[in-house]
Each structure stands twice: as C-alpha cells, then as structure tokens.
Amino acid sequence: MTQIQQTPRTTLKRLPKRGSHERETINQILDEGFICHIGFVIDGQPFVIPTGYARVDDQLIVHGSQASRMLRALKTGIDMCVTVTLIDGLVLARSAFHHSMNYRSVVIFGRATLIENREDKIAALFALSEHIIRDRWADVREPNEVELQQTTVLSLTLAEASAKIRTGPPLDDEEDYAMNVWAGVLPLRMTTDSPIADPRLPDDIDLPPYITDYTRHK
Amino acid sequence: MTQIQQTPRTTLKRLPKRGSHERETINQILDEGFICHIGFVIDGQPFVIPTGYARVDDQLIVHGSQASRMLRALKTGIDMCVTVTLIDGLVLARSAFHHSMNYRSVVIFGRATLIENREDKIAALFALSEHIIRDRWADVREPNEVELQQTTVLSLTLAEASAKIRTGPPLDDEEDYAMNVWAGVLPLRMTTDSPIADPRLPDDIDLPPYITDYTRHK
Numbered sequence: 001m002t003q004i005q006q007t008p009r010t011t012l013k014r015l016p017k018r019g020s021h022e023r024e025t026i027n028q029i030l031d032e033g034f035i036c037h038i039g040f041v042i043d044g045q046p047f048v049i050p051t052g053y054a055r056v057d058d059q060l061i062v063h064g065s066q067a068s069r070m071l072r073a074l075k076t077g078i079d080m081c082v083t084v085t086l087i088d089g090l091v092l093a094r095s096a097f098h099h100s101m102n103y104r105s106v107v108i109f110g111r112a113t114l115i116e117n118r119e120d121k122i123a124a125l126f127a128l129s130e131h132i133i134r135d136r137w138a139d140v141r142e143p144n145e146v147e148l149q150q151t152t153v154l155s156l157t158l159a160e161a162s163a164k165i166r167t168g169p170p171l172d173d174e175e176d177y178a179m180n181v182w183a184g185v186l187p188l189r190m191t192t193d194s195p196i197a198d199p200r201l202p203d204d205i206d207l208p209p210y211i212t213d214y215t216r217h218k
Numbered sequence: 219m220t221q222i223q224q225t226p227r228t229t230l231k232r233l234p235k236r237g238s239h240e241r242e243t244i245n246q247i248l249d250e251g252f253i254c255h256i257g258f259v260i261d262g263q264p265f266v267i268p269t270g271y272a273r274v275d276d277q278l279i280v281h282g283s284q285a286s287r288m289l290r291a292l293k294t295g296i297d298m299c300v301t302v303t304l305i306d307g308l309v310l311a312r313s314a315f316h317h318s319m320n321y322r323s324v325v326i327f328g329r330a331t332l333i334e335n336r337e338d339k340i341a342a343l344f345a346l347s348e349h350i351i352r353d354r355w356a357d358v359r360e361p362n363e364v365e366l367q368q369t370t371v372l373s374l375t376l377a378e379a380s381a382k383i384r385t386g387p388p389l390d391d392e393e394d395y396a397m398n399v400w401a402g403v404l405p406l407r408m409t410t411d412s413p414i415a416d417p418r419l420p421d422d423i424d425l426p427p428y429i430t431d432y433t434r435h436k
Binding site (some may be wrong): 034037038039040041045046047050051052081082083085087090092093094095096097101103105110125129130133138139140141146147151157163167169176177180183184185186187190193194196197199200205207211214 | 239254256263265298305307308311312317319327343347350351355358361371394397398401406409410412419432
C-alpha cells in the first residue's frame, strides 16, 4: 500500500505498532467518519472546534460561514491539526489499568488553502454533501450566489497524516487471567433512529432511500 | 440555573442563541459523552488528541501514560482547550445551504493540575472508570503501585466553559418550503453491539448487567 512519508510530528513515540502511515488505512477512516475536530492557535491559545468534512482524493475539505472566527483564521494559512476519531468499543480487562478502547483515529497537520474558484467551490460543497448523506444533493436547491459568497471552503492536503488504531481483546497481565470476571469488548457504533419529518412537510412526500438506508460503513 | 461567567474566549461571535453558559447544561453534555478532544500547543504547532474523561463536580479528569507526550506537556500547565461533541442528527433542509447537524458540544479553556496524592489519584481513576462503564471498578483488580506511577492524572477546572447546541428541524428560506423534497432530521446516536468475550475467557463467566444494560444516556 502507498505510504505517506513520516515526519517527527506524525511518528508515534509510544505504542508504535498502533500507528499507520498507509494511505488506504487513513482514507478508510476519513471516509467512514464525517466529524473532525480542528485545532488552531490564536494569540498562543489553542482552540478545538468540531465540524463536518469530506475527503476528495488527497484533500480534506471543510466549510463554514465566512464570518466564522475559525475559518477566518484558517484561511490565512496558519498551522492546523485535524483529528478524526471513530470509537469502536470499550475494552474491558481484568485489571483497571488495562482497560482501554478500540478506536481508529487520524491526525493531519498542515495549512489550509482557500477554494475561491466558483466551479471548484461548488464541487467541494457537492463532495461535502455527498460524504455526509449520499444522493441528497440532487434533490435540493443548489447554493445561489449570495450563499456561495457567505460560505468559506478550505482544503487541506493529506501530506502529513497518520492513523492510530487499536483493535481486539484486552491484554491483561498473565496472573490476572485466572480472575473470575467477564472480560472482552463491548462494541460501540453510530446508529440512526427513525427520521423526524419537518413539521411543515406535506404528508404526501415519501422518505428517500438514502435516508431509510443510511449507514456510515462503506 | 447557575451560570458560568462568560469570557471573550467563551462568547459566541455568531449564532449566540446556540450558546449556553449554564452549568447544568454543560454538565449534562459532559456526563453523556466520554471522549474529549484535547488541543494544546508545542513550539507553535497545535495538536488535537482524543482521550477519555470524567467529570467530578467542577473538575474534568483525564489520564494516560506518564510517557505520553500530551500528558507530559499538559502537566506543565500550558494552555489547553478541551472539546466534547455529541452528534444528535443530520438536519436535511430543502436547500444545500441550510443543511446542518443537530449537536451538543462543550468547549473548556484552562490549564491542568497534576493529581499526585495517592488517595486523590485513586479517586480520580475510579471516577474515570465509573463514568465510562459504571460498576466495573468493583469487579476488577485495582491499580498497583507500579501502575499508579506509570499513570498521569490531570484535572481541569470547569471555570471557563461554554456549551453550543443545535436542535430541531431545518430552517429553510420561505420560498423553498414549497419544494417537493423530504426535509427533517435523521437522528444519530451511539449504540452497542453484542459483547465479544475475550478468547481466553472461561465459558462459565456470565455477562454482568452493567454490560448488558449499557447506555450512555443518563
């Protein structure tokens, strides 16, 4: 598989066997998730803000209001860190110390580029929409010129990125395996509940299949 | 309800109606979640790392290996930002522009304090365990002295914290309500799958109720 070059920032200091720089592994995690946490620094103070994203080839796309403090800061090209975390389960060991979680996470470092060209901006917004709920875009009104102007779209190259993954059962100290306590993994995942129609929706509009069949796993 | 004092960092610049500084609102979000994203700065570079947490009164507790780069940095008392995000649903509007998500998030600013006293450290680790899976601690082997030494536990006072919440249906432009497209909310939540026993678990050990009845909603 293609490897992304390691840098000091993306090299795991501890538990290096949990780390990966394989592009395919990183892409799979990014494609299953849809919320990232973006870290950036203003006047020495770190901020961490959640937002939606999409991956297009080797680019991570984020967007927001042009009035957003985060987007106004990021579009100037300051250093950012984007983290995507998928929680797969609670790992219940026989000792408190060896309790853990199964997870898959990606950390990306870099500086954003502003997408200004109208065509590229529409393409990026389309990708965001498709990533979060596939096939929705074709059903809805596309952004008009005012809405496009009010929206800032940024891309971040997946050049300095790494994944970290834990899977499998607990790893206990050998002498603890004799303990009379349940041990294993409680799997966790995101699921949907029944869709809630807008109170103003007419009764004769059916749910589209991309809502009834919605799933994050691809 | 008790209000946490606003500061420039915790005052929402946009959409102020989504913001809250009510301690009860902040606590409810922190108590339902169990993963936070911690932002911190080393040599000007922001890092965002996911980790488990617990709330005890007005303190947020995090822990990790004493060898962890993050914990070694945070325990020196540098500025940090801790964000907890609960995704409640996808908000499907009639226009691409008005698509959104329902969510509840908390952002906390501050500097951590190292918990060194043995009794306080055990109490904090107990709180972490209880927060992530209640009643588990009583069944497992408690940390020994070596494990305690290998574990760094930090607390962060919930002094400068705010919540941000979006709920309810999409808000479309008036002229778009006539469109013939489904609109509403697709609720999302974390759920469990069937527990996976450790391959080394004897057959005669039953699942405890805190696993079979596990739920995040309190």
